[in-house]
Amino acid sequence: MELHIILLFMIFGAIVAVETKDLISSVIALSAVGLGLSLAFLILKAPNLAITQLVVEILCVIILIRGTINKDLPLVRDGRWLFNTIATFLFIVCFLMFAFFALKELPNFGEPLMRVSQGYIADGLAKSGVANLVTAITLNFRGYDALAEAAVLFAGIIGVLTVTRKTGKNHER
Amino acid sequence: MKDNQKGMTLIVKTTTRILFGLIFVYGVFIVLDGHHAPGGGFAGGLIIALSFIQLLLAFGRGPVLEKLNINRSLYLSAIGIIIFLVSMSLVLLGSGFALRLIPLCDIAVALMVSAGIFAIFLALILSSELKEEK
Numbered sequence: 533m534e535l536h537i538i539l540l541f542m543i544f545g546a547i548v549a550v551e552t553k554d555l556i557s558s559v560i561a562l563s564a565v566g567l568g569l570s571l572a573f574l575i576l577k578a579p580n581l582a583i584t585q586l587v588v589e590i591l592c593v594i595i596l597i598r599g600t601i602n603k604d605l606p607l608v609r610d611g612r613w614l615f616n617t618i619a620t621f622l623f624i625v626c627f628l629m630f631a632f633f634a635l636k637e638l639p640n641f642g643e644p645l646m647r648v649s650q651g652y653i654a655d656g657l658a659k660s661g662v663a664n665l666v667t668a669i670t671l672n673f674r675g676y677d678a679l680a681e682a683a684v685l686f687a688g689i690i691g692v693l694t695v696t697r698k699t700g701k702n703h704e705r
Numbered sequence: 706m707k708d709n710q711k712g713m714t715l716i717v718k719t720t721t722r723i724l725f726g727l728i729f730v731y732g733v734f735i736v737l738d739g740h741h742a743p744g745g746g747f748a749g750g751l752i753i754a755l756s757f758i759q760l761l762l763a764f765g766r767g768p769v770l771e772k773l774n775i776n777r778s779l780y781l782s783a784i785g786i787i788i789f790l791v792s793m794s795l796v797l798l799g800s801g802f803a804l805r806l807i808p809l810c811d812i813a814v815a816l817m818v819s820a821g822i823f824a825i826f827l828a829l830i831l832s833s834e835l836k837e838e839k
Contacts, residue, residue, distance in 0.1 A: 579743035583735070587751040591822065594758060595829060662807055663741045670745070671807050675797045679790070682814060686786045689821035693779065696828040 535575055542568040555600040563593045580666045713763050721763040728756040736815040740807065746814030753819040758826055766830065775831075778824040785817030 542565050549561035566589030573582040639645050646653075652669055660668035670678055732752030739745030761769045792806045792813060 580745065580748075583743060584748040584751070587748050587755065591751060591755060591758075594755075594762075595826065598762075598830065661805075664739065664743075666743070667739055667745060667807065667811070671793075671810055672796065675793060678810075678814075679793050679797075682786060682789050682793075682817065686782065686817060686821065689779075689782060689825060692825045693775065693828050696831075 535572060538568050538572050538575070542572075556597065559593060559596045559600060562596070563589060566592070717763050721759055725756055725760055728759065729753060732756060732815075732819075736811055737808070739811050746811040747818055749811075750815035750818030751822060753815065754822040754826070757819075757823050761826070761830070766827075770827075773823070775824050775827050778820040778827070781820035782817050782824065785813045785815075785820060789813035789817060 545561050545565040545568065549558045549565065552558050552561065566585065570582045570585040570589065573579075573585055652673060653665070656665055656668050656673070657663070660672040662668040662672065732749045732755075734749075735744040735752055736746060736749030739749065757769065757773065789810055792809045796806050796810065
């Protein structure tokens with residue numbers, strides 16, 4: 533029940549974030565959505581994800597406010613509104629149709645299959661020798677996942693630094 | 706402009722002086738305690754990066770850039786990922802003793818994430834400020 537209230541709150545916040553014209557208000561509404569997601573993780577008993585979500589949300593809000601505090605957004609409101617509306621409706625209908633067929637195959641909400649994770653929960657602690665089950669899964673059973681994830685994160689960091697560097701090829705000319 | 710007038714107001718600076726160490730130590734605690742409790746390398750590293758970002762926002766970029774500039778934090782990040790690669794491959798290939806290296810993996814991830822996120826933040830801030838000065 534609380535989960536559904538939080539989901540409705542998040543949908544409302546997302547709509548406000550998209551539709552409002554002031555950029556700062558949009559960023560604040562987006563942070564409200566992130567806070568709702570963190571609460572939802574807490575209700576679903578995943579404190580690990582809740583902590584990470586909260587911290588990432590704070591970081592994103594700081595960067596977004598820092599980036600948008602002096603700018604305003606030029607909105608383009610004329611032009612092909614008929615084509616845009618028809619295309620949007622077509623895409624929504626397509627998405628809903630595929631989602632209807634795909635979601636029928638999923639297990640019910642709140643009743644996961646637990647085919648693989650049953651084994652982790654049963655004897656994960658004894659096999660891995662780690663005190664925390666989440667750490668045992670992320671850094672041992674799915675170690676290759678963590679390895680590639682760290683590599684991707686480092687590649688992303690280097691990519692951002694490369695894009696925003698001061699000296700480049702144009703500088704030497 | 707005088708040096709003590711840069712950054713935010715005196716209230717923010719005093720609060721930051723008190724809170725910086727607490728937030729930093731809390732991040733280290735989250736990293737080291739990820740072995741037993743919720744938390745771990747990624748979240749703790751982000752908290753450490755946030756403490757430095759708070760210092761940067763409150764005091765201006767001068768005092769922070771003297772300690773930790775983009776190149777230095779990129780080196781720290783690279784050291785972190787090298788430690789992570791070595792220890793993680795030891796954990797994955799070996800067994801028994803190698804499992805005790807899992808806390809080291811957490812610390813390496815925290816080093817990489819905190820230094821890298823701080824470098825990204827510095828790069829974004831510096832590029833936007835350079836555009837405004839032009």
